[in-house]
Amino acid sequence: MGDDVRKYLALFYPQVSFRGTAFGGTSARSPFTGAEINEYARTKSCRTASSSTAPSTNRDAARIHSQEPSTMHKYDVTVTTSASPEIVWKLLVDAASWPLWSKVDSLDTTRSVGLDPGGDDCVGAVRAFRTGRTVTGERLTEKVEQRLLAYEDAFNSSMRNYHARIELTPTATSGTVIHWYGTYETSRLLGWVMPRYLQKFMQGMAEGLARYAEESKPTQ
Missing domain, CATH: 3.30.530.20 (START domain)
Structure with a gap:
């Protein structure tokens, strides 16, 4: 699960952040630092049991995002x-x-x-x-x-x-x-x-x- 979260925050998230392309921006960079991504992945992994193979595309990452609790x-x-x-x-x-x-x-x-x-x-x-x-x-x-x-x-x-x-x-x-x-x-x-x-x-x-x-x- 930790690797899934890292992929989301580093690759897909820049598109849906307010500075990203999905909100009219041009930034392709994640708004989070490497240390912040690692820390969130670590705490997320502690709360959630291991799941299936990590997604390899942005479409898979988007699916994970849509299933996040609101x-x-x-x-x-x-x-x-x-x-x-x-x-x-x-x-x-x-x-x-x-x-x-x-x-x-x-x-x-x-x-x-x-x-x-x-x-x-x-x-x-x-x-x-x-x-x-x-x-x-x-x-x-x-x-x-x-x-x-x-x-x-x-x-x-x-x-x-x-x-x-x-x-x-x-x-x-x-x-x-x-x-x-x-x-x-x-x-x-x-x-x-x-x-x-x-x-x-x-x-x-x-x-x-x-x-x-x-x-x-x-x-x-």
Whole structure:
């Protein structure tokens, strides 16, 4: 089992890590050092009995990855902007605006479903966003005008059972507190890098929204 894990982390994992080719990156190197790979293989071997012959292809390694037990993770970010909840809300419900302020590259309209031409997507709409060569779909599940936007994964190759909520709270100075948080499951191996990466990624999403909303404020 130790050799199986070493092959996965050294050969297949670079493709599915966030710097790897499966997420739009160009790196073919494992994000783990040799010492980290050996240590994980050693502890994994202690927990798991020996199995059949080690896989010799990336397809076999992918099969092992898909059979890994899932682990629940979360992210939680809060940002305050001087823009009003009304301005922030208009950006959130308009999927076409997301590439202007977020870390996604573009809105994939061919894989999206039920987008509102007027920029006010309703519950049930699936918004497909492309980042690099990866496209993920998010289905809106709840809307409370200028207060709450919730969504879940419609299709996502790196996680499952993903549920996110964006809560807007007005401040005493007519600004907005943006509270963006979510939970998701991923494999134990992806769990090595996903929580740290996604926390930082979503922090950047919230900060981008806050900045763009401020720039969109009407001039006095």
